[in-house]
Every structure is written in structure tokens, then in C-alpha cells.
Amino acid sequence: MSPKGEFWNRLERALDLSKNVSEPAKNDLGNSPSSYAEQGDEEDQRSEFKNQNPEHRVVNIIEIENLSHRFTDGTVGLDNINLSISEGTFVVIAGRNGSGKTTLLKHLNGLLLPTNGVVKFSGEPVSKNLAWSRQKVGMVFQDADSQIVGETVADDVSFGPENLRLDRDEIKRRVARSLETVGLLRYKDQKPHLLSGGEKRRLAIAGILAMEPKVLIFDEPFSSLDFPGVKQILSQMISLHQAGHTILVAAHDLDKLIAHTDRLVIMENGRIVRDGLPSQLLRELEAFGIREPLPSRLGMEVYSWLN
Amino acid sequence: MAELNVLGFHAGDSVLHKLDVRFKLLFVVVISLSSLKAFVPSLSLLTLVLMVALMSAGLSLKTALKDLRYVFWLLLFVFMARSLSVPGSSVIEFKSVSVTREGLYEGAIVCWRLVIVIMTGLSFVLTTRSSEIKAAVEWMLKPFPWVPAKRIAIMLSLIVRFIPLIFEQAKKTTEAQRARGVENRKNPVYRLKMFGIPLMRRVFERADNLALAMEARCYSENRTDSLLSSDIRDWIALAGVVGLCFMIVL
Numbered sequence: 001m002s003p004k005g006e007f008w009n010r011l012e013r014a015l016d017l018s019k020n021v022s023e024p025a026k027n028d029l030g031n032s033p034s035s036y037a038e039q040g041d042e043e044d045q046r047s048e049f050k051n052q053n054p055e056h057r058v059v060n061i062i063e064i065e066n067l068s069h070r071f072t073d074g075t076v077g078l079d080n081i082n083l084s085i086s087e088g089t090f091v092v093i094a095g096r097n098g099s100g101k102t103t104l105l106k107h108l109n110g111l112l113l114p115t116n117g118v119v120k121f122s123g124e125p126v127s128k129n130l131a132w133s134r135q136k137v138g139m140v141f142q143d144a145d146s147q148i149v150g151e152t153v154a155d156d157v158s159f160g161p162e163n164l165r166l167d168r169d170e171i172k173r174r175v176a177r178s179l180e181t182v183g184l185l186r187y188k189d190q191k192p193h194l195l196s197g198g199e200k201r202r203l204a205i206a207g208i209l210a211m212e213p214k215v216l217i218f219d220e221p222f223s224s225l226d227f228p229g230v231k232q233i234l235s236q237m238i239s240l241h242q243a244g245h246t247i248l249v250a251a252h253d254l255d256k257l258i259a260h261t262d263r264l265v266i267m268e269n270g271r272i273v274r275d276g277l278p279s280q281l282l283r284e285l286e287a288f289g290i291r292e293p294l295p296s297r298l299g300m301e302v303y304s305w306l307n
Numbered sequence: 308m309a310e311l312n313v314l315g316f317h318a319g320d321s322v323l324h325k326l327d328v329r330f331k332l333l334f335v336v337v338i339s340l341s342s343l344k345a346f347v348p349s350l351s352l353l354t355l356v357l358m359v360a361l362m363s364a365g366l367s368l369k370t371a372l373k374d375l376r377y378v379f380w381l382l383l384f385v386f387m388a389r390s391l392s393v394p395g396s397s398v399i400e401f402k403s404v405s406v407t408r409e410g411l412y413e414g415a416i417v418c419w420r421l422v423i424v425i426m427t428g429l430s431f432v433l434t435t436r437s438s439e440i441k442a443a444v445e446w447m448l449k450p451f452p453w454v455p456a457k458r459i460a461i462m463l464s465l466i467v468r469f470i471p472l473i474f475e476q477a478k479k480t481t482e483a484q485r486a487r488g489v490e491n492r493k494n495p496v497y498r499l500k501m502f503g504i505p506l507m508r509r510v511f512e513r514a515d516n517l518a519l520a521m522e523a524r525c526y527s528e529n530r531t532d533s534l535l536s537s538d539i540r541d542w543i544a545l546a547g548v549v550g551l552c553f554m555i556v557l
Contacts, residue, residue: 109523111519111522111523131525131527134522134523134524134525135525138523139523141516141519141520141523143516145472146513146516146517146520147516147517147520149468149517149520149521150438151315151316151436151437151438151468152316152318152436155436155438159521159524160524160525161531162530162531163524163525163526163527163530164525164531165529165530165531166531167531168531168534171531189318189319190318191315191316191317193471207524208524211524211525
């Protein structure tokens with residue numbers, strides 16, 4: 001990315017965040033994303049930037065072109081997917097089980113490679129430089145337990161940076177910073193398996209953050225979490241988004257996420273069937289096996305699940 | 308999971324934690340070997356030293372005994388085998404089988420030595436991260452050019468790390484099957500089959516997920532090595548351990 005592009009992204013982010021930054025996290029959760037009109041304005045601002053500055057097309061941090069994936073047994077996982085995701089957005093990919101959400105996400109960091117088509121991160125094909133794209137596109141798996149490899153919390157977070165061959169001091173710094181971000185610093189010498197469900201998932205997030213990614217992918221982040229666990233992870237995701245990360249979430253249950261997303265992509269049978277502002281897709285959700293969020297069912301405006 | 312604590316690393320800052328892992332590995336070997344030559348006085352001394360070391364490393368005796376309860380069956384078996392097989396003056400006689408005084412003594416000594424080896428291993432595992440073990444193994448294999456040191460080291464450290472998880476999975480499988488009355492089936496082959504196959508399937512599934520998660524975090528064999536640094540403390544400890552072992556052997 002050119003320095004100028006970097007600057008432009010930062011400016012854009014600053015504009016997006018200017019109204020939230022000074023307030024404590026808990027307050028913005030409720031009021032910023034709840035009104036979709038406001039979100040629409042931001043979208044407009046973004047496209048304006050694009051028009052003013054045609055040579056900086058890196059605004060799309062992820063670009064997927066004609067992506068198809070066929071598994072070795074012949075079943076079609078993904079069928080001609082086209083999707084562009086601009087930097088700093090919070091995108092939810094919804095769909096019933098087996099609709100291809102996880103398969104799609106696994107292409108973004110090259111865990112699966114396309115049968116056809118191309119997936120680009122920052123304009124570069126992911127398959128050209130797997131290590132680099134895996135560093136930049138961090139993935140939090142559904143089962144946090146199988147993601148944790150270290151004997152202590154700090155060890156686990158340092159796993160990623162060690163793979164990047166950073167030196168010890170830098171690793172220490174990153175571990176401390178990431179654990180601070182997810183609020184687990186005081187458990188750094190604890191055994192990961194003694195943590196609660198929500199804490200384990202936060203640890204998985206810290207392990208990803210230590211690699212300093214741009215995009216964070218969450219696959220069913222709330223599965224088998226209790227109420228406090230869901231709250232922790234949701235607020236974590238929101239504050240990471242506010243810190244400028246691009247967030248992609250695969251989910252089959254939209255209740256918790258809907259008020260905080262910029263964009264909703266619905267998948268069915270390996271295809272993208274809807275893509276737009278969440279507010280505009282609410283009524284159609286149930287046709288695709290996704291429950292309509294409760295406030296919307298009751299005819300109310302969608303509000304944050306954290307309230 | 309909490310029940311299997313004793314088999315894994317415990318963070319801490321005891322003397323054992325601070326020693327260089329290469330020295331610790333050497334100590335395990337030297338102490339284990341010299342215990343083969345040890346008898347009551349030196350075994351008592353070793354037990355005392357190891358007890359102090361384990362306590363300072365933060366081991367709780369109760370959980371250790373509980374986690375290692377199956378080992379005692381092995382010890383019992385060894386003890387019985389010895390006491391029955393060594394010739395000498397008999398204490399108890401039953402038909403043609405006799406328990407001898409010499410057998411009892413020898414059985415006790417052998418078991419004691421095994422306990423020493425277990426305690427040594429325990430104090431090593433308790434105070435050493437698997438990443439450090441990996442680094443030490445790698446360092447020790449380095450002089451042999453035909454050995455894929457990195458790969459062996461990684462396999463070792465993953466095994467150490469995931470044995471507790473396999474135990475946990477086994478426990479879950481057992482519980483799920485008890486809930487469906489597997490205890491009513493007396494045929495051990497049937498029970499082994501019903502237990503073994505799902506357990507293996509889940510272990511492999513888990514291994515698959517783990518591999519994927521590691522790949523997603525840029526796993527490669529070429530990583531930052533853990534710091535291996537020895538200082539004066541390690542050499543002092545080495546002198547101490549070697550001195551102790553000489554006393555035992557001579």
C-alpha cells in the first residue's frame with residue numbers, strides 16, 4: 001500500500017470514528033450504529049472518497065472474483081462468489097448451516113485455495129503469499145479450545161509472533177499489548193484450560209491480534225458461550241472495529257450482531273443471495289433460514305443487544 | 308482438565324523454573340541412572356531433595372497422588388512380582404509359592420527407585436514449558452546432521468502439550484457412554500470397541516482442527532527459538548547434582 005493510500009484510509013477512519021472515539025466503549029455501543037440512516041451517510045462519504053481519488057483503489061481490502069470451490073469428494077462448496085469488502089467495515093455473513101460461510105472465510109487467509117477464481121487481499125492474490133495474508137487476515141475459530149496451543153496464556157499469544165520470527169523483545173511487547181486489549185493481562189501465567197468460555201475466546205482473539213492483522217474473521221463467535229461470554233466477545237468485536245479493524249463474522253443467528261454491522265451478506269448453497277444494508281434485508285431473512293431479530297419482529301427499530 | 312494438572316507446566320519462579328532446560332534434562336538422566344545404584348540411605352536422601360524441589364516448585368501433594376494413582380498399581384505389581392520371584396528365606400508360604408524376606412526388601416527398593424524416577428520426571432515437566440523442551444531437544448540433536456532436529460523437537464512438544472487433552476477427551480467419551488448404561492455390558496471387547504473408535508475419531512478431528520488453527524497463525528518450522536541461556540546458577544546446580552550422584556554410586 002502506498003503511503004498516500006495509508007493516509008487516505010486513516011483519514012477515512014478518523015471521520016468514521018470521530019464521534020465515538022472520546023466516549024467510553026460501553027456508551028458508543030448503543031447509540032452509534034443503531035440508526036441506519038447515519039450508516040448510509042457514512043457509506044456515501046466513502047464512495048465520495050473513492051471518486052475523488054481514483055488511483056487509490058486499495059479501499060477494498062478484500063476482493064473476491066468469480067470464486068468457486070469444489071471439495072475433493074465433488075460437492076460444490078462455493079459457486080461463483082463475487083465480493084468486495086472495503087477497509088474498516090463490519091460485515092456479517094449469514095446463512096444456514098452448510099451454506100458455505102466457513103468455506104468462504106477459509107479462502108480469505110488461504111486455508112482453502114480456490115478451484116476457480118481469485119481472492120485478493122490489498123490487491124494481491126492470497127495464494128501468492130500465504131504467510132503474509134495469514135498474518136494480515138486473522139481468524140478466530142469456532143472451537144477456541146483447538147486453537148489454543150500454549151501451556152500458559154502468554155505462551156499461547158506468543159505462538160503467532162514466534163512463527164513470524166520476531167525477536168524476543170518485540171514478542172514480549174506484542175503479547176503484553178494484545179492481552180491488555182482483551183483484558184487478560186492478569187491471567188498471563190494461567191493455564192488456558194482453566195479460563196472460562198468467554199475468556200478462552202478472548203485469548204484466541206489476543207493470539208490473532210499479536211500478529212497485527214488488518215482483517216479479523218470470526219467463525220460463529222458466540223457458539224456455546226454463556227450470557228457474560230457473549231457480552232464480552234461482542235463488546236470486544238465492537239471495540240476492535242472502532243480501533244480500525246475490518247471485521248468479518250460468519251453467523252446463523254443475527255440477534256446479537258445486527259445492530260452493529262455495516263453490511264449483511266446472505267449465503268445459500270454456496271452462493272451469495274443477498275448483499276446490502278442490514279436494515280433493508282431484515283424482512284427477507286427467514287426465507288434463507290435465518291431468524292429475524294426480535295426487535296424487528298416486534299416492529300421496532302433494531303437496537304444493540306448489549307443494552 | 309483441572310485433575311490432570313500435574314502432568315503439565317506450572318508457571319512459577321522457583322529455582323527449578325529458573326534453571327536452564329538443558330541442565331534440567333541432564334539432571335533427569337543423571338539422577339535416574341544413579342538411582343539404579345542407590346539403596347536405603349541414598350534413596351532417602353534423594354527423596355528428601357526431590358520433595359523439597361517439588362514443594363518449592365508449587366506441587367500440591369494431594370493432586371499429585373490423585374493424578375498418579377494408576378502408577379501405584381504398576382508399582383504394586385512390580386513389588387509383588389519381585390517379592391515372589393527372589394529366592395531367600397520365606398516369610399509367607401502358600402503351596403509352592405513363597406514370599407521371601409529378600410524379595411520384599413528388593414521389591415521395596417525397586418519401587419522406591421521407580422518413585423524417584425517419577426519424581427524427577429515430574430519436577431522436570433512441572434517447571435519446563437514444552438517450547439523449552441523443544442528448544443533443548445533441538446539443541447541436543449544439532450550435532451547430528453542426518454536427524455531432522457526441528458521436526459522431532461516440534462513433534463515432542465506437541466505430544467507433551469496434547470496428552471492432557473486426549474485424556475480429557477477419553478473422560479468425556481466414558482461419561483457419555485456411562486450415561487447410556489455401557490456398564491451393563493460385560494463384554495470387554497465390545498466396550499473397548501465402543502470406547503476406542505469414537506475416541507480415536509474425535510482425537511483425529513481435533514488434530515485436524517488444531518493443524519488448521521496453527522496454519523492460520525502462520526505455523527512453520529522456522530520460528531523464533533526460545534532463549535536458552537545458562538548462567539552460574541546452572542553450573543552450581545550441576546556441581547551439586549553430580550556430587551550427589553557420585554555419593555550415591557560410590
